[in-house]
Amino acid sequence: MSSELYSIVSSMRPPKILVVGDIILDRHVIGNIERVSPESPAQVLDMESEAVSPGGAASVSANVSALGGKALLVGVVGKDDSAVHIKTLLKKWGIGAEGLVTDSSRPTTVKTRFLAMRQQMLRVDRESREEVSGKVADSILSKVEKLIKGCDGVIVSDYGKGVLSPKLLKKIFSVCRKAGKKVIVDPKGRDYSRYSGAEIITPNKKEAEAAVGVEITNEASLLEAAESLFNVAKVKNVLITRGAEGMSLFGRKGERVHIPAEALEVFDVSGAGDTVIASLAVFVFSGCSLEDSARIANASASIEVAHVGAYAVTREELLARLRPVSASEGKVMSAGKAALFSKKLRTQNRKVVFTNGCFDLLHAGHVKLLQKAKTFGHALIVGINTDNSIRRLKGAKRPVLGEEDRSHIIAALDSVDGVVLFDEDTPLKLIEKIRPDVLVKGGDYAPASVVGRDVVEKRGGRVEIIPLVNGKSTSGLIEKILEKYGD
Secondary structure, three states: OHHHHHHHHHOOOOOEEEEEEOEEEEEEEEEEEEEEOOOOOOEEEEEEEEEEEEEEHHHHHHHHHHOOOEEEEEEEEOOOHHHHHHHHHHHHOOOOOOOEEEOOOOOOEEEEEEEEOOEEEEEEEEOOOOOOOHHHHHHHHHHHHHHOOOOOEEEEEOOOOOOOOHHHHHHHHHHHHHHOOOEEEEOOOOOHHHHOOOOEEOOEHHHHHHHHOOOOOOHHHHHHHHHHHHHHHOOOEEEEEOHHHOEEEEEOOOOEEEEOOOOOOOOOOOOHHHHHHHHHHHHHOOOOOHHHHHHHHHHHHHHHOOOOOOOOOOHHHHHHHHOOOOOOOOOEOOHHHHHHHHHHHHHOOOOEEEEEEOOOOOOHHHHHHHHHHHOOOOEEEEEEEOHHHHHHHHOOOOOOOOHHHHHHHHHOOOOOOEEEEEOOOOOHHHHHHHOOOEEEEEOOOOHHHOOOHHHHHHOOOEEEEEOOOOOOOHHHHHHHHHHHHOO
8 A cells, every 4th residue: 555655645746725724833942841940839941942833724834835735825913023933934835925914903823832851841822712803804815716716725724713714714615616626624613514615624533522522432433423524514525533543534425444543653743633634635636536645644644743843744754654665675784874774764753673693594483583573663674793793703614604695685584674784793883873763682681681772772762572483593404404414
């Protein structure tokens, strides 16, 4: 499936998409917490850095742009410094500001998140949730009417900040219908009848539960919630994102597809919904099937949640995520190349597994060890002792097979994604360069005695011990050969 999706993404025709909704400026204040205030029982955040990024409909637009599409944004900002930040960020992503409506009676919505140890400790919002005036609503509609020409489709990003009133939404849907443009909605609130006329709505599990009053605990309640959403919203398709449980796609005629989650590590879910709807829209509006587009959106979300704050996933990252990592070419690599390979995998939210050995005369025990090691992550890198290293460890008569032969034999296994030779007696230096998430050792070792354990665990990784297969060893093979064929 990933190879098919890779082909779709690589050949995708970039669409032009109109994004309408609540514009937000996301601020992230990052630091460390090591003490409690003497003034009150409150933690003290020692600030180390601060960053701003587009949020809400602006984040959706940035995601469209990052994936190769052309985004046009319509929404409201205040007459303040935060609006200036928004315009600067939009320019960075190649998104024009001609669709922005300035309303001096309200502030630009700003969400400030305080983080320590990659955990959100506090969020402070500056916003107005009052419905925009009739004059501002008319300006928004005028922008939509002007910019919709030449677009392939429309995204409505509703964050419940007062911009998308039911009355304005009805007018926007009417404009889209007359222009022949499909609309995909990221909804908010309890009244989904306001989205009648949309092609697809993409609530998360919590939003879907709140909208229909059904707690989603199993397949039956999930289906009940989806049917209720169809009855209320009168849409053609419903995509419910379910966090660690993946996402479920429903069609009005009873079609349903469940797509498992792909993320291995989740650092921050803020912005995940923006990534999902942007990815879904980019590929639906470029002519892809809804199911394929949903699977691609699922892959995009797995990349986004591995970053702090709303993160715009690029087309290149998505291609790298979908590209099979077990292709046979180029598996034998230098230590430097292996380090870069490992770093690239980690940026794609893929767990890197490392193991090592001599692998002199490959046998079933080796194969089973490597197969099991691969199950602990997405990519397995194998360190192999050089000929000189083995001679120092096992004597002058070893190895039986040279390092080049051993490397290529191990690289030919489907379970192996990278092979690296190391000349030292232990793989410690190699482990320090590769920085794997999981360190695997075969045998009766205690985890504390495994070389490189401290390096891996310091980064939040772990050690796995795999028992050896009885009766399978290189020395045993050599003895059998000598017994049968020795003079």
